[in-house]
Amino acid sequence: MGFPHPPHPRETQVLSRWFGDAEARTYAGWIKRGGYAALEQALGMTREQVIEEVKTSGLRGRGGAGFPAGVKWSFMPRQKTKAHYLCCNADESEPGTFKDREIMRWTPHQLLEGCAIAAYAIQAEQVFLYIRGEFTEPLRIMQAALDEAYARGVLGANAMGKGVRIDITIHRGAGAYICGEETALMNSIEGKRGNPRIRPPFPAAVGVFGCPTTINNVETLSSVPHIIARGGAWYKGLSLSSPKSTGTKLFSICGTVARPGNYEVTMGFPLKELLLDLAGGMRPGRTLKAVIPGGSSVPILTAEEAMDTLLDYEGCVAKGTMLGSGGMIVLDDSVDMVYQVMRLARFYAHESCAQCTQCREGTAWTVKILQRILGGEGRPADLDVLLDLSEQMTGRTICVLSDSCAAPVVSAIRKFRPEFERYLGHGKAAARA
Amino acid sequence: MSAADGAGTGGAGGAGGSGAGARTGAAATARARAEHGVAVLPAVFGDEGRRKLDAILARYPAKSGALLPALWMVQEAHGWVSPEGMAEVAAVLGLTPAYVKGVVTFYTMYHQHPVGKYFVQVCTTTPCNVCGAEDVVAAFLKATGAGALGATSPDGLWTVVESECLGACGFATPVMINDDFIEGVTAESVPALVARYR
């Protein structure tokens, strides 16, 4: 549902079916809704069968990169020589994204069930559920569900009475966007500063505490019980456009839009209809200016481009952007593009872990130059300097936070250049009030 | 950090430092605080705290895994993570205080200084910003008397800061007051909200 709004008939509710229904939060309520049947079923399959089913489904990572989940699981060593770990990424800090929070608030057992199935598939006896420190309410709800799951024998040394050990531990973050990057997340679990690690080695070889590890997003893992229960083929059939993008996706819509919220639609759904029909379009008297479709880290679309974008991995790439996390930021004609791009750059400058020069210096200088432009003291060459700086920040660093800062800056200058130029060459008179 | 913190820790950071050295650091810091008339903060990992920590340690294959949880325990007990708190955590986990400080400073939610009784974080990142988040900040600064970002109001009750995306962008503007997460705050609703806490 477009929670907090009532469900829209054009949604395909799989993950969000019980949003808003507090009874689904409890163990009894979850069982009543068919919960934990998929886990029981999975524990009766071989690990290979579970992985095959997820491969068949075509499920791709919902954390941003879109890597096929079943393929990722198959990278874990078959011969277990060390402990294996699963990390569930509930750091959700990408501006525009607020879907994992809703999954945890309303359907904590859905997530625990997905974690348990994935843990079984990759031979992990221990799962770390990394929840960002600011998510106090989801933390409380997940902890209560976890306690209940242990009390009912769903988890523990003899999970579901099937002789398999599956433990889940909640690890609370403490404020750092970068800890959503998978290797930084592992460092944070290990009690270190959340600096991303250089790859290789990849986590499936050397992950958390030096052991083979798989990291998946909350929404990815929450989709797994449905795939096991209804079959990979069923999930793969949920697709409106590209066969490489399957299933449903929760889109978080925010910014200057009439009905912000989470909407669950089938992959390939037209952006235009999601925005104008489901989310109610613009606020009275306003027109659409731009959309950032995949969380703040992806290139901006003009209103025109957005209107014929199909919402799946391929559809977004065709428009020169990315589906990312599915956090859609809507900007109307009242928005000062220069100021908001500066504000986004400030986010990245604040969140840079400062290991890489290009990122540490690049994000800081991007902010300074944009502030100078906003203050009416921009120089004619500033836009070119920004573009050049962004190029130097792309593809050269340990993680892609640096690229993520460059993407909105470059696309905004290319697509909304007159707005930037209006601030240039007019001295203080042009300065933002 | 006061000069006393250096004493007994042997300087350089890095994991696996001596627990004994760390304990000396804690004692020295406590002494220095007492001499300056600053309240000595009670130990966090006494009987009950120790039991809670042991339960946490059991869930990690290495002691260092308990560092973030232990720091949360300190902040819950004291309201901030003081140098003594860091030294105590270092001692119980076998790390050096310098290493612990290196971790504390990385994360924005650990307070390295005492803050007001009510710590207010307002998201002002782009999605909330275009919905009027900066007006919400201004309203908080006015209604609480804190005056400036990061400053504590004269009555010691309020500290207001801007935060980056709180992961609730569809509920602009989300605000945290201590552990309370409040959605849909507007500049107009701030005075009543502040009055509820006072």
Ligand SMILES: Cc1cc2nc3c(=O)[nH]c(=O)nc-3n(C[C@H](O)[C@H](O)[C@H](O)COP(=O)(O)O)c2cc1C
């Ligand atoms: C700077 C940065 C921040 C990220 N933040 C998150 C996040 O908050 N949540 C998330 O699930 N993935 C995040 N990711 C992606 C993760 O690194 C990782 O790809 C993902 O958790 C894998 O799960 P998935 O395959 O199920 O998507 C981030 C990546 C980068 C580079």
Ligand code: SF4
């Ligand atoms: S790109 Fe930025 S955030 Fe990523 S590792 Fe380098 S400095 Fe850190």
Ligand code: FES
């Ligand atoms: S931008 Fe404010 S909560 Fe995400």
